[in-house]
Amino acid sequence: MGKLIFAASLALTCLLSTATVAPAEGPGTEDPNNWPQYNRTSNAWRYSPLDQINKDNVNKLSVAWIAQGGDITMGIQETPLAIDGVIYSITSGNRVAALDAKTGQEIWNYQPKLDPLTKKVLFSPYSRGVAVGDGKVFIGTVDGRGIALDQKTGKEIWQVQLTDFANCHGCNFTSPPVVAGDMLTFGSTAGELATQGKIFGVEAKSGKKVWEFNTIKDDPKSWPGTSGKYGGGGAWMPGTYDAETNTVFYGTGNPGKDFINEDRQGDNLYTDSIVALDPKTGNLKWYRQEIKQDVWDYDSAYEVLLFKKDGKDLIVHMNKSGYVFVLDKNDGSIENIWPVSDLKNFVKDIDKRTGELIGRVELPMNQETLICPSTFGGRSWNSGAYNPNTGLWYNNVLDFCGYLKPVAQKDDPKDYGTGHIGASDFGRLVMAPDGRKPGRLDARDPFTGERKWTHEMDVPGFASVLTTGGGLVFNGDPTGILRAFDADTGKVLWSFNTGSGMRSGIISYAVAGEQYILVPSGWGSYAAILLPPLFPQLEKVPAASTLIAFKLPK
């Protein structure tokens, strides 16, 4: 008996010594071993409190397993989830798989039969993630459906057609839904489509559609004449669900046609806005428009971060223009506005108190106008990451510009492969006029924008960032190099060539007492098509769809 007790004590001691749960507690540290939703926690920080892998040993990281995601079309764009030792992944063609998080071995897979129209539409066949809740795995499909799978078996439980796929210019879902209590919310693509983008509320248990929120406000002051009929908007990235106030926050897409505002001489609500919705009803609690009457394709669809600071509940939210809005979470009132880069000429500035665009640059028809940042934005859609230990928010910054040239275009929601943008392209990309490097990873105070450190790059980053309790920041670049930085100083501590570029989300999880860093690698998306004229080094980057898991050797 004594031996048994001794053995049990020893086992417990070993377990504790290898446990990877960070000792610190507080926002962003809950459920430390898992990555249960798109941005890990409901504050959307992309912070993993795990600290087994840290500054002292990150240079010993080695590959634990590799798994292939299947079809490589448009690369791998997902942020996988990790829950209780299982990885949930979605790759091209909406192929969903559950993998053993220790070995990468596939447990089950599921692939819906997609509408053949998906071959014609603009945004397909990629997906940026799945959602998990209520014993189910939920996906939004590239033909506009919501589907629920059994979390253990991958068997389909329900499906529901949400968008009018054939009649809405192919509006669909390229991101996962948000689990908001017993409801799901799905945001549709729309910014470049001749349609009105919607957010849908669906019962998680049954798949019954309960409500839809139109991101194009029915208001002739906001949308004169018929300009709102194909106003775009939508919400093509996952929102943030705040259980404390039972609110789902979404950033919305740009108005259409992207580069022509002649017929839409209003504010074009609720495009380029944050909308705060009641997930039970879809009722609008408040909104904050960030870019009024946008003509530069500066969607506000990016992640909504939540903070408690000095007794205030705050939102931090960047839109594609590169301006960061710090807002009161309860009513959307402005606390501060700051830019991630001084390379901006679409406005002289944005008023830090009112949010008004000061000195906006309009785009004359049939002429090229140099606009900074480019239509890729001051940052792409890939999320930044906030570390509560350093107080820093880490973001990839894009410092290049584009020439925009609006041309007349007919409205045609059946012209599926042609963007409703009012141009022949998304702009001729050029380097910054002052000759600076085209990208960098920045570490900044999320509330003031004060920069602590920066890491310049010859090719900018297009992947979501991860930061950890081990004092690290992980970032991947389009040429395939994964780097680990010291979160305090920006010093590169480790790098690894993943073999293809990254356009996805790096995560961390722990299983059986070991911390893993999981990296989806597989260059693709419109970035892979549009960037090579500016970055010739990207021409030869091979496509892929690979998950690579790293851990420390035993």
Place this chain on the structure above:
Amino acid sequence: MMYKLVLMAIACIFIGDAAYPQEDVPNLKDPKMIAAGHDLFLQKQCSRCHGEDGKGGVNLARRDLDPRGVFQSIADGRMGSGLRMPASRDVLTDEEIWKATAYVMSISQQAK
């Protein structure tokens, strides 16, 4: 089994030929057709990925292209090297697809 496979292969070759018989291929060197094709190339935003002059991200000017292959790619879309081109069959008429083909051929390596 092998016999069946050979028969199927021959059938495929004939079906392929029947779909685009040589005599149905319009004169792709007609300047009017090339100009109309360039207009379509811009209107339908082929220039989004290929550039206004075909020298964009997916560079056509460097390629040695076959007109039937170009027609097929425009009509049915194309996936390769991880990239994707949407299909335009039924969005564009065959006549329009041939016009766009004429423009693409005019800027391809073969034209030089």
